[in-house]
Amino acid sequence: MKKKLVLGLATAILAMSLSACGSEETDDGNSGEAAQKVELKVQIGSPRFKDQFEKYFEQFKAKELAEKNIDVTIDLEMPNPDQAKQVLQARLASNDAPDIFDVHANDLNTYDKAGYLEDLTGQPATETLYETVKNTVMNEGRIMALPLESLSWGYLYNKEIFNELGLTPPQTLDEMKEVVMKLNEADKKPFLLAFQESWVPQLMTALTLGGLVSSEHQDWIEKMNKGEASYADVSDIFNIIDLIMENGTAKPFEVGNEAGSTEFANGKAAMWVQGPWNAETILKVNPDMEFGVAPLPVSNNAAGTMINLSTSTTLAVSKTSKNKEVALDLLNYFYDAKDSSALFQELKFNPVSSVHQYEVFPWVNEASEYVAKGKAYQDLKLPNGVTDEQAKLLQSYFAKEVNKEQFISSMDKAWATAIKSAQ
Template sequence: MFSKLSVFGTTVVLSAAILTGCGSNGGSSDGQVELDFFTNKSESIDTYKGLIADFEKQNPDIKIKLDAPPEAETVLKTRLTKNDLPDLMGIGGNATYGELARAGVLHDFSEEEVTSSIQPAYIEMVNRLVGPDEKGVHGLPYATNANAVIYNKAKLKELGLTVPTTWDEFVLALEKAKAAGETPIYFTLKDAWTGMIPWNSLGGNLAGDEFAAQKNEGKASFAENYDVPADKMLELLEYGHKDNFGVAYNDGNNAFAKGESVFYLQGNWAIPEILKANPDMELGVFPMPVTNDPAQNRLVSGVDVLLTMNEETEHKEEAMKFIEFMMKEETAARYIEEQKAFSAIQNVFQEDPVFEGIKANFENGSLASFPDHYYPAGMGADGILQEFLMNKDKEAFLTKMDKEWEKVNDR
């Protein structure tokens, strides 16, 4: 998922936290240890509450305080600068995690038994975020996600359409939906991060897997590698509704649930929210076909949640107990079932039939990483993209993306 906990920190801020010593929020009263569990995923609050209740029944001497603030970026940044890092964290596998790991504030799980239960490919994915100079495993990939095209099965059938497997077929489907008086795509660009969903699908398939590394070496640029993705973003925008920039994510979920569009460019995390609004809705998903070669249209997937803990927590043993509980197969299976997510843990599979359209991608490895997970922390790509979609100045947009990348790296 493009994480709503957008990248925030700088190495200077994080290093300062280390130099002055990280505090722990774990307290105790009447023999009970309290641990602070921070998450950036508001969608997962109910699931976490249920899992925490089960853990506390099994461990009456440990209380888990769930912290899921609406402005997670600001809150976590403030806590870092105040040397008040949470005991436990469930955060996205993105550049923010990479900075935290490089700063040395996270526990190294290399020697922990739970690490061996994780699919190695996801360990490699998060290790790339940290970089080759930092050794160890500082975060445990837990839940994975995917960007996809969610569609209304009833509407697709009414329009006589089949699931497209090429870009041209997708555009033709959008045209037919529009001609029939339907809204082809429901955009929610009031929340800038939602624009990154199609952007990542396009970039993940068209810009090259090594774009970030090549960009840092001066061998690639947005101006050169993202020209076609930028054009296709503008083309998709033509199939939105009358207020693409006036509707936010939550309202978009409800609108799509009411049948106000045929397609919805989102991730698997939106499906529980849509079904809450309309439990009887028949949904399907497919990878956005961004090229005219079906074999080249990979599903963009990444680590949506990784579990980690503060290296300086005063209650490391109790914190590890909670992590071990979360990593159990039955716990992980419950999480992905409720969140319509996928698991990074071996032998835990997503069986919901709604995902039939992307099941093969996981089975045959036709996957691409989220490009923006490798963007420099603090770049603000979602806001730059939102601005581009509003003013449609492609050259200025690509130039700004290059400049902001370099500006952050030069700090």
């Protein structure tokens, strides 16, 4: 009898033990099946927003665990903007694609053709996109990425310095020369130069080519693609580029984007050819700073003084992702009706979706006034690799390692090579 009792107790204890092993508590404290563990690899080339993204990802992880019992680990890589594209291309070429990665909207067609992008058409987030923004991420009728950073941008200017000297944003090259002269007379540096990272000086060609091509040489890109044009046709871009370089802060190769933001926030120069995407960094240094956004004059034709409309940062999902369902959950969470407005406002990004409900910033309204007057253009689509070559050559041009003619010749060759490679 005792033997049977002992065996019965042992059996009961073993059964309870097995039951306990098969039922673990999830992180949210609910008893049930063990949470499924998933790791997502994410690459976004915006290290200045590391804290904001990490915080938002923690919110997503909690939501995914609570709603789907999926325990998500996010491996976030944030290379510098001037290295991000090369890092991504190397990973794609070696079949090590991140589950989610950022791509400039102008490059989506290239990545789509190569078969790297998941078609996002029909995803809940895409249904809420503003139509004008949606058009920037479509290819052959399909939505290939989710817009994150949509911009109306030009150069930044210090409103306090401008107001102090009675200056207004110039609309022609001669007016800009007048502004530069008055700033120099007042012992104020006209332009901040931060050339350590090549993508920053490249913004000068983005704005100057954009204004000149959109106003006076509207078929230039088409002709360049056919080998029927040259950078010599748009060499007027050097008029304002030379003015900026000759009236800028000293030792620009010792100043990167972060340091440049600090210097601009502290009033070291009145203007900076940089976009409002740096607002968060600038205002962190000087929360009381008032800066504006204005179009950069290219010539004495005021029609070419235009705001650049672009979608720069977009988020794509890898077609080869092994965790596609969770990756899509994270992508859609970027447009979450409850949480995404706070994220976009904290990042100082423009609203891009009907779910975004927050007050925009003064510089957004200022740029929008130019757009409303028709003084804006859609960001130019240049062949793959051309922008990077412009960036390097502008550094060399400032250092007087290449002259204007060599710049033109090198860019013509780079463009021709890019077209040939794409065929």
